[in-house]
Amino acid sequence: MKRNAKVSTAVIRRLPRYYRHLCELQEAGVVRISSSALGKSMGLTASQIRQDLFCFGEFGQQGYGYKVDSLREEIGEILGINRGHTVVVLGTGNLGRAIIQNFKFSSNGFQLLAAFDVNPKVVGTTIAGVPVYHADQLEDFLARHTVSVGMLTVSISSAQGVCDRLVAAGVRGIWNFTNHELDIRQKDVVVESVHFSDSLLALSYMISQGEEDLPTEKEEKP
Amino acid sequence: MKRNAKVSTAVIRRLPRYYRHLCELQEAGVVRISSSALGKSMGLTASQIRQDLFCFGEFGQQGYGYKVDSLREEIGEILGINRGHTVVVLGTGNLGRAIIQNFKFSSNGFQLLAAFDVNPKVVGTTIAGVPVYHADQLEDFLARHTVSVGMLTVSISSAQGVCDRLVAAGVRGIWNFTNHELDIRQKDVVVESVHFSDSLLALSYMISQGEEDLPTEKEEKP
DNA sequence: TAGATTGTTAATCGATTAACAATC
DNA sequence: TAGATTGTTAATCGATTAACAATC
Numbered sequence: 321m322k323r324n325a326k327v328s329t330a331v332i333r334r335l336p337r338y339y340r341h342l343c344e345l346q347e348a349g350v351v352r353i354s355s356s357a358l359g360k361s362m363g364l365t366a367s368q369i370r371q372d373l374f375c376f377g378e379f380g381q382q383g384y385g386y387k388v389d390s391l392r393e394e395i396g397e398i399l400g401i402n403r404g405h406t407v408v409v410l411g412t413g414n415l416g417r418a419i420i421q422n423f424k425f426s427s428n429g430f431q432l433l434a435a436f437d438v439n440p441k442v443v444g445t446t447i448a449g450v451p452v453y454h455a456d457q458l459e460d461f462l463a464r465h466t467v468s469v470g471m472l473t474v475s476i477s478s479a480q481g482v483c484d485r486l487v488a489a490g491v492r493g494i495w496n497f498t499n500h501e502l503d504i505r506q507k508d509v510v511v512e513s514v515h516f517s518d519s520l521l522a523l524s525y526m527i528s529q530g531e532e533d534l535p536t537e538k539e540e541k542p
Numbered sequence: 543m544k545r546n547a548k549v550s551t552a553v554i555r556r557l558p559r560y561y562r563h564l565c566e567l568q569e570a571g572v573v574r575i576s577s578s579a580l581g582k583s584m585g586l587t588a589s590q591i592r593q594d595l596f597c598f599g600e601f602g603q604q605g606y607g608y609k610v611d612s613l614r615e616e617i618g619e620i621l622g623i624n625r626g627h628t629v630v631v632l633g634t635g636n637l638g639r640a641i642i643q644n645f646k647f648s649s650n651g652f653q654l655l656a657a658f659d660v661n662p663k664v665v666g667t668t669i670a671g672v673p674v675y676h677a678d679q680l681e682d683f684l685a686r687h688t689v690s691v692g693m694l695t696v697s698i699s700s701a702q703g704v705c706d707r708l709v710a711a712g713v714r715g716i717w718n719f720t721n722h723e724l725d726i727r728q729k730d731v732v733v734e735s736v737h738f739s740d741s742l743l744a745l746s747y748m749i750s751q752g753e754e755d756l757p758t759e760k761e762e763k764p
Numbered sequence: 765t766a767g768a769t770t771g772t773t774a775a776t777c778g779a780t781t782a783a784c785a786a787t788c
Numbered sequence: 789t790a791g792a793t794t795g796t797t798a799a800t801c802g803a804t805t806a807a808c809a810a811t812c
Binding site: 332333335336337339340341362398399400401403405413414415417418419421422423424425427428429430468469492493495499501508510512514515516517518519520521522523524525526527528530531 | 554620647649740742747752
């Protein structure tokens with residue numbers, strides 16, 4: 321990993337995709353791949369892939385291409401997969417619970433330490449082996465454990481408040497699933513939002529384009 | 543709505559954010575806003591906002607700015623919120639169920655018609671009022687109803703198969719929550735993916751940047 | 765009217781693509 | 789060696805920002 325100076329967000333957004341594709345290639349038993357072959361399978365140009373990797377160093381061999389396993393490893397390193405990152409979940413409603421149960425945090429280099437909620441019915445229980453503490457214990461827990469990321473699956477109304485507490489306690493990454501645009505002053509704190517709404521509306525726009533000349537009125541088919 | 547020729551994806555991605563912010567402004571009782579004020583609150587330049595809107599028409603008044611309610615309405619129209627779009631859910635595991643229960647489809651202009659699963663324990667029940675049918679009935683249902691979008695919350699292994707069935711039956715939008723990169727040939731079908739993994743890894747990269755000089759080794763605080 | 769702010773064109777900036785020498 | 793493919797610089801393309809006449 322060398323240059324690294326100012327990596328554009330466009331490049332950062334592609335890194336996880338590279339990682340994902342390389343994992344799939346590795347599982348499929350592919351040993352080497354060229355930038356043009358990888359580009360074709362990902363819908364990118366070979367040039368762009370080489371340019372992206374060039375931000376971080378030299379990972380290939382001229383005349384040969386890239387070794388799938390070592391490139392995967394290198395990109396994982398760049399993404400911070402081996403840094404021992406940790407995460408806590410704030411809010412164990414439907415969505416928080418579903419992500420705790422479904423999402424493979426460890427495959428992404430994160431250890432899920434705990435969840436927090438205010439509902440007495442879930443406090444004290446575990447979800448998929450993850451202990452659920454009362455939200456009052458948050459500061460105490462954060463003082464005792466190094467937590468890299470707080471995952472926000474609380475209601476939109478409590479989002480900002482919980483976020484403020486996380487930041488005050490030194491958590492530097494917020495994974496925001498609420499539809500609230502978080503207001504954070506500390507410039508060393510990073511927010512990554514998953515806005516379902518924005519995603520569906522973008523899809524709505526795109527499918528609406530093909531309908532332009534069609535009537536808006538829909539009829540049930542018989 | 544006029545020009546519309548080739549709207550870049552960068553603009554399309556910002557449209558839902560405009561819409562969201564305008565909704566919040568309207569709820570807060572704000573009647574008019576200038577491009578510079580909106581830009582300040584969204585972290586964009588006034589110029590960019592005017593340029594974005596310029597893709598679609600003229601929505602403001604010189605010397606005055608934009609009326610919040612009518613701009614919101616116009617952008618909603620552009621996004622296709624009033625087109626009577628419909629959606630079905632494929633897979634009612636933790637995530638599918640959570641989204642059915644939590645997500646306000648109607649606020650985004652979508653009517654949630656039905657869900658499909660193979661699990662006999664859920665087939666025949668309803669989730670938050672949404673009927674769950676057996677996956678075998680999918681083609682039959684699609685023949686009877688106009689469905690704009692299929693939401694994929696099935697397992698990664700069945701993702702491609704279910705997607706193929708949706709596309710074959712004429713569904714033109716796929717909202718993909720699986721970690722599978724769907725392979726779709728029909729170029730009039732649009733896929734919008736929500737990759738939790740990509741999102742968390744991007745966050746991982748960003749928080750790792752601030753740690754560059756720190757030791758990788760973490761110690762529990764006493 | 766004077767001040768404010770848009771719509772819209774032009775200038776700048778940054779990201780993608782092309783090209784090619786280096787080299788495996 | 790010859791062929792392939794990278795690393796890296798240069799050229800192109802597209803998106804963002806600046807500027808300003810039009811006008812409310």
